[in-house]
Amino acid sequence: MINLDDMGLIKRLDPSDMLGLVENLPQQCEEAVEIAGKFNLNRKYLDGFIPANIIITGLGGSAIGGDFLRTYLVNESKVPILINRYYHLPEFVNKNTFVIAVSYSGNTEETLSAYQEAKKKGAKIVCLTSGGKLAGYCKSDGIPFVLIPGGLPPRASFGYQQIGLTGILEKAGIIKNKKTEIKEMISVLKSISAEMRRDVPLEKNPAKKMAVQLYGKIPVIYGSQDLTDAVALRWKCQFNENSKSFAFNNVFPELNHNEIVGWEMPKELLKNFVVILLRDKGEHPQVKKRFEITRELLGGIACATEEVWTRGNSLFARIFSSIHTGDFVSVYLAFLNEQNPTPVKRIEELKKRLAM
Template sequence: MTWEPGRLDDQAHLSEGDPGGMLPAVAASAAHVRTGYRAAVEAQVDRLGAHGRPRAIVVAGMGGSGIAGDILAAVAGSGAPLPIVTLRSYQLPGWVGATDLVIAVSGSGDTEETLALATQAVRRGCTLLGVGPSGSQLQAIATQASAIYVAVPINGQSRANIWLLTIPLIVAAAAMRLVPADADLFERVAKALEDMAHRCRPSSDSFVNPGKSLAMDLAESVPMIWGSSPVAAVAAYRLACQLNTNAKYPAVYGELPEAGHNQVASLDGPLAEYDIFADTTGRTVRLVVMRDVEEHPQVTRRREAALRLARERDVRLTEVTAEGVHPLERIASLIALGDYASTYLALGYGVDPTPVSAITELKARISQ
């Protein structure tokens, strides 16, 4: 597989190289926000606010579903009056009990880790909220427990339906007065995603298309992606995961200030050396910094100092800034750009962004 940037402006290739329709799926994000909101309202998730706040919220999910919990925690922010924890495992911690809310999220509705946690939650007497497709095993567990279930119309890979799976959690949090969110906010987010879809559309040339431009920055490098706030850090994690699954591409992510205590040392390492005349293609670091307006002042100082270090060492650098006012708007802007970039990177390498053969094979092997 070789990187050919000309593919990004070849409309025939972008269509033929994406038979699973990952680009159209990313472009449908705005519709997914609106649909997820309607589904949550119709499922009456506001009932969760009738009995007061839980002691803690535990989100159970894997892969493209589990990140819904990370987004919820980032949007709620450090001022949230309760812990919001995402679990990606088979076992609930011992402290989870009847006063806690467990939100089980599964794009397939049959993710074994998520089903295991949902079942344990019911046995322990936790309040359960399920989010996934209609007619799934997860819905059966929720129905049997008389729990609220938000049925969303999942189509294709879970990672392409992030907003269908996430928005019901934000609606639930708003009902419990953990997040200031109403119909107007969700419409603003949808319109912002429509704007991003227009700017990143396949027919838009690389030099004016932010999704294609970021893909070109990432190509032939080892991306080290940092977020400068909890919101930006979730987007950094999402981009790394999307590079893994869409482009089948390795990436490292981190959050400032922690990245300044370990990953920054990579700027002095062998992969940071970049010589345009040397044969080091694909072996040099690209530092990608996702910035947010709500940085801690000390984080801002660390970010600026780290960027100076990178420039002094001629490390290739890309900065991306969140757009919007509300945390949900800002995280959506960063995630949308990363989703487009990872898809365009795949197509630039001639990789079909939809299949995840290695993941499918791994699941098959452990099921035997």
């Protein structure tokens, strides 16, 4: 097994420094606050616009920020928020819909298609991108957009995207100012990064320890609806893209109505699964019991069952904290798998073939 404390080996396995991008998420968030603060959403563009619904359209690393926002605002927003991951928009989209198109590269074909459809439907549109065709469309169509720094893997721009989306909704008057929550979140991220960065040895580094436990196993990540559901998806996707590992995710209480029965067969394969329970202090009392009972039921079936608790006071900070932890674990697991965490060769191959 790879020695995760060997800095020279990590440098060779990580030539694009994905680990450095993870370690610097707090600083990225600080920069994102400045970018969002400078974004000018012309009041004339909104002209008294009150949305009946909000659509955040994007794919992959450009969609997870929407998932975060939907979860975070589910008990605050009076307006329903839907995440769209497709070429087309729902039929109900019209002039009363607020569409936020997100494409980090600016060239995601599904998002570009959805943008054009939003225009045809007369929806109010704002975009978030680092450039590409989407930025070009916005300039020619007079659509406001948040321009974030480019050159990163989309999944590594989470801070820019999440705070950018939050800033758009603030400037649109849809949500209240989140300055206090974001300040706390950045403080929490700095604490986590200090604990999990590369120079913290294995015996004191919880992210490295979890990566070792997951080595050669299949992660199954369970979150809680409207608390850590988006986090569970993020962990799953980071294991896929960074670690080059298969992974599964689901949420309580839904999984107790179906998936829990699947922990029967094939028995030998199930011994290779490690269950990660993403816990939060805001869990419904019955969901808390479901976590505890499910952990007991899976004892002796899965290889192991581990809990990861969110940190912080505000839900904004708590969600971000678990995402940051998962990002660290996924990169350390990539090193154990002797993989460069940055390339996503199959995705690039798919794009090439689709363009033929």
